[in-house]
Amino acid sequence: MKITEGLRGAVRRVDDCVWEIPAEAKPGMLVPARLYASGSLLEQMDDGVFEQVTNVACLPGIVRASLCMPDGHWGYGFPIGGVAAFRADTGVISPGGIGFDINCGMRLLRTGLTEDEVRPRLPELIAALFAAVPAGVGAKGFVRLSGAEFRQVMVQGAGWCVARGYGWPEDLAHIEGQGCLAGADPAHVSPRALERGMEQLGTLGSGNHYLEIQVVRPGAVHDEPVARVLGVDGPGQIFVMLHCGSRGFGHQVGTDYLKIFDRAMPQYGITVRDRELACAPFRSKEGQAYFGAMTAAANTAFANRQVITHRIREVFSKVFGRDARALGLTVIYDVCHNTAKVERHRVDGRELELVVHRKGATRAFGPGEPDVPADFREIGQPVIIGGSMETGSALLVGTARAMAETWGSTAHGAGRTMSRAQAKRRIWGETLIKDMQARGILVRAASKAGVAEEAGFAYKDLTAVVDTLHRLDISRRVVSLTPIGNIKG
């Protein structure tokens, strides 16, 4: 990808925190590109964002605009923070618009514990979680599956786990798509993907994946009535946040189909500006096969987070000497941020079936939507935004404005501003771990270098991202969460 000069200069403000690059800015653009950001966040976006969001605007069947959320940064194919909807009948599906880590996502558990109860046991708790949830390169999970069982996981997702005792039946209602997306087809999954992922159920991975113990600080509840509905009692309450995806299984599905699409494009007369945007018509043989395999990987990611939830409950139960139910360890929500889903949205006054790609972007359905759990339907779908391991995360809810403006989508994190190598040059992993411990955040990591890569200064200010989302009204802030313990790959 060669950076096109002048794209940043072509950005025009169209509303408060809404910016547009017109379709005339680059040959081949079918729709404008829209960036949702404050002026400051827009300035922090690297040139790759402008190149990639306009490349996506060139893909066949794209509807209305190619979107980028406030945490956008240079990815591969789509920008991270990219959202695009394609007509299901005439548009495409692109693995580069989903990412290799299919259904990478966030899960948030509440507890009935307070920081006063947890802090004295924190070293023991972190050590036990680090032992129970394998992390880092080459890690294997504790669930042993046959090929037939793994195929069941692909179709049933988190429900497979609950049926075998890895979770509670009520967990499922609080997972996007009830933890099982329709359309998964193991017949379109390669034997290599099966081999690669079969022993990884219940593993965290590495990079920016984590398991975190968090607390609500005084003043961090921004909307008390909504917070109460979500299970937030108030300051001092402990939460557990999980960020991981479909592991090697999903990565292999992405690898397999990127090659298939790269070869298939000429037969459909499609050319792309970046080979990572390789795509095929959604209704084509290749498009449907990928959708079946990708959905299988998405369901496996739900299963992965479900199995880890089971381990978290076991550990809490052992450390605090009480049943996990007595500890109030319930799932608030589990939401994807790397998927393509078939959804119905209103376009020019009529409902259309669209394939909505979210790459580093979170679904944020508003109040009243049937896909929002019944107990949250009045307040909107919970949105979990992971910040850096130093600065904290946020819980928000989706809005009607998001439905109208961004295909019911919002940001997924703080967004990087610095490369991994730059971050490692600024601080040693061990130094950062000691610094964080001095500030009351206990870290256990499989890779010390990986800790340095995830330092808070490598990310944008999460508060600025969340404030922008709130100002845009594409999601509303409910509570900010501060880390006190972190497990990293």
Added chain:
Amino acid sequence: MGRYTFLEDVALADCAVELEGRSLDDLFETAAAALARLMVDPGTLTITVERTITLESAELDMLLYDWLSEMIFLKDRDSQVFPHARVQVSGQGPYRLAAEVQGGTIEPGRTALGADPKAVTLHQFALEQVPGGWRARVVIDI
């Protein structure tokens, strides 16, 4: 062996690497070393495993894609990393690779872990012959 350089300002959350080799074989061997360095500190890996790998691809650049993807696959399936490789690339399309690789199994507590690569992307992916050898650019999803 050739040379590899991790690039800092490409795809911030991922890892871009530029590879240079005196020959195609050298470039592929350098690519394996770079990927292994990304995953672990090779000095903390006990070299105990030898494998033979053969691959075939209609396009030369996709042979490099397949080669690196194979290493990532073995990392996940067998928890093995291969810093050392002797590679022979032949053919004019299809292109063939025959390699003898040496490496070890990741040992928790002993092996110093780095990043856990997910996949080789085609973003800015390039393999080209240059004066004095071959050069490639690869962005790896972390």
